[in-house]
Amino acid sequence: MLTLYGDRQSGNCYKPRLLMELRGIPYRWVEMNVPGGETRTPAFLAKNPNGRVPLLEVEPGVHLAESNAMLCWLAEGTPWMPEDRLQRAFVMQWLFFEQYSHEPYIATSRYWLHYLKQPEEYRARLDEKRPGGYAALGVMEGELSKRDWFAGGRYTIADIALYAYTHVAHEGGFDLSAYPAVRAWLDRVAAQPGHVPMV
Template sequence: MITLYGSLDSGNCYKPRLLAAKLGLPFRHVEISSRDGSTRTDAFLARNPNGKVPLLELEDGRLLWESNAILLYMAEGTRFLPSDRYGRGVVHQWLFFEQYSHEPYVAVRRALVRYPERAAMATPERLAETLAGGNRALGVMETQLAKAPFIAGRSITVADIALFAYTQDAEYAGFDLGSYPAVTAWLDRVRADPGHVQLEWTPPEL
């Protein structure tokens, strides 16, 4: 059985758990967090020298880190990754968008308002910057989702899983999703897809 190391309150760690649930893929969850220093131990750094979660450990002991890389690995040969070359390219495009244009603003703003230890970093300037950047990203998504039911086209893919993780928590971070009706409708479509689970879900112990 594969093992996913991650933190239950992290959107990035939610991504592979959500995909595994939708795929009906059994896995073992090991709770580990950067907030308590457990990702900086020698034991964990031996698995991931970047000291971050999520981390996927395969049954044969091979390791894979970075949330979107894990999504692509898990989605291979499933309905969540197109079989044609262009379709995969479009999915990759949105995965890069998530990491470079969405996560640095929506996820970072969520962290600034969620975690007390980050209060010193939540300056008015930083909050304004993340709000503006997040709204730009949500605007790009709104334009796309006004044309297609899912972010990469007609069918749900790992691009939707990646972008759902933090967008579904965007209002908590101070974004007005009422201004993005196509995004809001898309969130409901992702939730309605079979096997959906909430952020802090873990599989039953086997």
């Protein structure tokens, strides 16, 4: 059985968990106390030298790190990863966008506000994150105003990756009222059979 080490409040940990739930893949969840240092112990660092979750144990002694890498592995051979070469590349395009242009702004802001609950300490840095986060939402709005899903003409891991932190963007101080296409897409994702909430 697969084992997923994670934190239930983390969008990155939610991504592989959501896909395994959608696929009906049995797995064992191991909750990690990240603030308490559980990912920095020698035992955990032996599994993932980067000391982060999520971490997926795919077989005894074999561990896969990075949430989007997990999505690719878990989706291989399923409708969540297109077979067509170009459509697969479009999925990857959005996975890279999520990590480079979306997660650093929206997820980081949420971490400071919702997870650490330190708005005053991070006020200046939060203000710096706002333009990048809204720029990412603007790109998403433009894409979703033309189509229902990000790649392949259907719900794929590109949508799962972007949903994880977008649906809780308000917890990072982002207002989605000006993004109707994004909000409609969030509803479509949540309505998928087998969908489970993050927490």
